[in-house]
Amino acid sequence: MTRPRAGGEVAVIPAVQGDARYEVRVGPGVAAAVAPLARAHDSVAIVTARPVLRSPAARRALALLSREANVATTIVLPDGERGKTLAELERAATKLLRAGCTRRSLVVAVGGGAVSDAAGFLAATFMRGVPWAAIPTTLLAMVDAAIGGKTAVNLPAAKNAVGAFHPPSAVLADPAALATLPAREVRSGLGEVLKYAALRPALLGRFARLRGALPDAALVAECARAKVDVVRADPTERGERKLLNLGHTFGHGVEAAGGFSRFAHGEAVAVGLAFAFRLAARMGRIGPLAVAEIEDAIRAAGLPARVTPAVARRAAALMGYDKKRTAAGLRWVLPLARGASWTVEWDVSAPPAAVAAAVREISDRSK
Ligand SMILES: NC(=O)c1ccc[n+]([C@@H]2O[C@H](COP(=O)([O-])OP(=O)(O)OC[C@H]3O[C@@H](n4cnc5c(N)ncnc54)[C@H](O)[C@@H]3O)[C@@H](O)[C@H]2O)c1
Numbered sequence: 319m320t321r322p323r324a325g326g327e328v329a330v331i332p333a334v335q336g337d338a339r340y341e342v343r344v345g346p347g348v349a350a351a352v353a354p355l356a357r358a359h360d361s362v363a364i365v366t367a368r369p370v371l372r373s374p375a376a377r378r379a380l381a382l383l384s385r386e387a388n389v390a391t392t393i394v395l396p397d398g399e400r401g402k403t404l405a406e407l408e409r410a411a412t413k414l415l416r417a418g419c420t421r422r423s424l425v426v427a428v429g430g431g432a433v434s435d436a437a438g439f440l441a442a443t444f445m446r447g448v449p450w451a452a453i454p455t456t457l458l459a460m461v462d463a464a465i466g467g468k469t470a471v472n473l474p475a476a477k478n479a480v481g482a483f484h485p486p487s488a489v490l491a492d493p494a495a496l497a498t499l500p501a502r503e504v505r506s507g508l509g510e511v512l513k514y515a516a517l518r519p520a521l522l523g524r525f526a527r528l529r530g531a532l533p534d535a536a537l538v539a540e541c542a543r544a545k546v547d548v549v550r551a552d553p554t555e556r557g558e559r560k561l562l563n564l565g566h567t568f569g570h571g572v573e574a575a576g577g578f579s580r581f582a583h584g585e586a587v588a589v590g591l592a593f594a595f596r597l598a599a600r601m602g603r604i605g606p607l608a609v610a611e612i613e614d615a616i617r618a619a620g621l622p623a624r625v626t627p628a629v630a631r632r633a634a635a636l637m638g639y640d641k642k643r644t645a646a647g648l649r650w651v652l653p654l655a656r657g658a659s660w661t662v663e664w665d666v667s668a669p670p671a672a673v674a675a676a677v678r679e680i681s682d683r684s685k
């Protein structure tokens with residue numbers, strides 16, 4: 319569902335998540351829709367992080383809110399994962415309380431996935447739950463983190479260990495906000511865009527043609543739509559939502575093998591996607607053309623499809639030390655040939671020999 323608007327198309331994607339209904343809007347100027355939503359609440363608590371304020375689009379959203387709504391407080395979280403802690407949650411909730419926020423207040427997250435996870439969890443828990451809206455400012459948050467109502471903070475021992483399902487009231491993604499995004503964050507987002515293209519192969523050609531540049535609003539909207547569809551089918555991650563972990567099983571291993579600093583999340587996901595396709599080919603689920611297609615798209619985006627043998631071995635040893643490991647062993651999200659293309663299945667088990675072979679194939683001995 320799209321309607322024309324000055325400066326480009328705006329996609330309005332209706333999201334349904336259990337009893338909750340909300341709109342994901344993608345396109346130029348969509349953040350303006352936060353004003354009427356904010357005015358429908360007694361007061362607004364803005365949650366953001368300092369680097370986000372480099373973005374003129376983010377600053378415009380904040381200015382609009384302070385002009386059009388009753389902003390009780392603005393919380394500037396420590397950046398990234400450091401903002402996703404119980405200590406910061408306590409600090410933020412205390413600020414809301416002192417600023418006079420009530421159950422009729424609205425929390426507005428302006429930032430990347432770290433901000434929307436933390437702000438969403440603040441909204442899920444403050445006064446046993448207040449509504450929230452997301453104005454995502456990273457590519458990853460626009461296509462993934464801000465949609466679907468999964469909110470969380472970290473514990474020192476584990477990421478996202480304390481959280482809640484709390485769907486937002488609106489997600490307003492203006493790709494203009496991405497202009498100031500650091501290159502590493504662009505690559506991180508592109509890894510997720512590629513994941514959606516692997517889930518919906520019709521998008522692969524459009525992804526490859528980007529050659530590593532930022533996607534336009536239409537492609538961002540297609541990815542957001544893919545996430546909305548999966549969340550609608552499976553609001554609490556019992557089945558179909560596991561599709562979103564495509565490329566993430568080995569990818570998380572790669573991230574961990576690089577000490578969570580060497581690889582951007584999206585780079586690790588790209589390697590993980592190449593791994594998943596190679597594993598699927600080893601298992602006879604897809605042919606070599608599908609592997610070539612995904613690896614061409616990875617390379618076209620300037621993302622890695624290979625790692626050094628040492629990283630591959632470490633990743634293989636480390637993968638599975640996450641929530642997707644079940645008592646019955648690792649369960650994979652893998653493609654399966656269908657006609658000239660493929661479909662993707664979850665909860666697939668793989669023979670250890672095929673996994674070992676894929677680890678060897680993903681290893682680039684020249685590195
Ligand atoms: N809830 C979910 O379903 C879900 C899904 C995927 C990821 N996540 C979470 O999302 C987080 C990662 O999100 P992310 O990749 O957006 O990281 P992030 O929020 O840490 O943002 C990355 C960096 O970019 C900066 N930034 C944000 N917008 C900017 C802009 N427009 N211009 C310049 N700088 C800007 C941030 O301040 C930060 O330094 C992780 O904590 C992850 O667990 C959640």
Ligand SMILES: [Zn+2]
Pocket residue numbers: 510566583587
């Ligand atoms: Zn991811």
